[in-house]
Amino acid sequence: xxxxxxxxxxxxxxxxxxxxxxxxxxxxxxxxxxxxxxxxxxxxxxxxxxxxxxxxxxxxxxxxxxxxxxxxxxxxxxxxxxxxxxxxxxxxxxxxxxxxxxxxxxxxxxxxxxxxxxxxxxxxxxxxxxxxxxxxxxxxxxxxxxxxxxxxxxxxxxxxxxxxxxxxxxxxxxxxxxxxxxxxxxxxxxxxxxxxxxxxxxxxxxxxxxxxxxxxxxxxxxxxxxxxxxxxxxxxxxxxxxxxxxxxxxxxxxxxxxxxxxxxxxxxxxxxxxxxxxxxxxxxxxxxxxxxxxxxxxxxxxxxxxxxxxxxxxxxxxxxxxxxxxxxxxxxxxxxxxxxxxxxxxxxxxxxxxxxxxxxxxxxxxxxxxxxxxxxxxxxxxxxxxxxxxxxxxxxxxxxxxxxxxxxxxxxxxxxxx
Numbered sequence: 001x002x003x004x005x006x007x008x009x010x011x012x013x014x015x016x017x018x019x020x021x022x023x024x025x026x027x028x029x030x031x032x033x034x035x036x037x038x039x040x041x042x043x044x045x046x047x048x049x050x051x052x053x054x055x056x057x058x059x060x061x062x063x064x065x066x067x068x069x070x071x072x073x074x075x076x077x078x079x080x081x082x083x084x085x086x087x088x089x090x091x092x093x094x095x096x097x098x099x100x101x102x103x104x105x106x107x108x109x110x111x112x113x114x115x116x117x118x119x120x121x122x123x124x125x126x127x128x129x130x131x132x133x134x135x136x137x138x139x140x141x142x143x144x145x146x147x148x149x150x151x152x153x154x155x156x157x158x159x160x161x162x163x164x165x166x167x168x169x170x171x172x173x174x175x176x177x178x179x180x181x182x183x184x185x186x187x188x189x190x191x192x193x194x195x196x197x198x199x200x201x202x203x204x205x206x207x208x209x210x211x212x213x214x215x216x217x218x219x220x221x222x223x224x225x226x227x228x229x230x231x232x233x234x235x236x237x238x239x240x241x242x243x244x245x246x247x248x249x250x251x252x253x254x255x256x257x258x259x260x261x262x263x264x265x266x267x268x269x270x271x272x273x274x275x276x277x278x279x280x281x282x283x284x285x286x287x288x289x290x291x292x293x294x295x296x297x298x299x300x301x302x303x304x305x306x307x308x309x310x311x312x313x314x315x316x317x318x319x320x321x322x323x324x325x326x327x328x329x330x331x332x333x334x335x336x337x338x339x340x341x342x343x344x345x346x347x348x349x350x351x352x353x354x355x356x357x358x359x360x361x362x363x364x365x366x367x368x369x370x371x372x373x374x375x376x377x378x379x380x381x382x383x384x385x386x387x388x389x390x391x392x393x394x395x396x397x398x399x400x401x402x403x404x405x406x407x408x409x410x411x412x413x414x415x416x417x418x
Contacts, residue, residue, distance in 0.1 A: 013053075031084040168269055201237070
């Protein structure tokens, strides 16, 4: 992959990387012929973010042969391939792009992915390790080149966004959301508190979750906030009331990114303990964020109208729903203390080992029937008889057709002296 962008595109790209760094230290790159995506997930797989850039975002964009030389060639002359993937640490890349003098001096940024090549004529390029080359074309003809180690992903992140019938949808600006969250003292600093959200017909109730408060001064204060539904640009709740809780570390990073891009937060959710999805759209950039939620202890059960949709999305049968209703409340509360996974890691090798869908080969179906049709051979043969395999071996050796007595006589004669 080889892509170029100017100084204006560098700003939004750096903002996305800053947001990704709040989710994880590892950055996954997946480049396709018409777009490239940068994604990350936290250690518990309970939060996920992905930024997809259309090829129109870049001044030049091409998915070329990964075995190109280190020196960038003409981007328009590269041979197209299917996809390019890679994984690297986001902090070194972010440190390069956030240099204090770069924004004023940069003319063009080149991002080049080079696969490992062995047997290259240049010893510097003779390596089995892939690289992400960051080339900065600055004013006065200055060119800075940085090479970052690019690893082959051991697994791929798979996020499934279901289309549920009981989906609720709210739209709000990032500044309004920031003003709401700033009223909670525990959200400041490096802590990762939880807030509970109760969406009613005309109001939203937000309060701090008691078990997320620390043992210091903030632990003595529980805050509750009520917001009118008129503060939202769109407020469409499938069935009220619906309540859930989620952590704010990744959500705060999402708000900061949307605020820097002057974009709105498009929030979608279904049932308590299901994932919360946030879309942030801007020119040629699609941001998708997913965060796990948990049930609020002591909160009322979801409305009956939401139960069938939840059961269908989970794929559970009627007997399974009956078992879920019999589960004690204490067990349910304990299960939701651990954040659920919103993304799963898929091993690439498992995809390549999958066989095409279809009927098994015909021989495997009729092997037993064919075996029954063959004449059965006794387990023990008399001394004067030879097995079919022995006869075939003698015939193939050029000795012709002979029985067991003739074969034994021949073997005995070979021991006599002439």
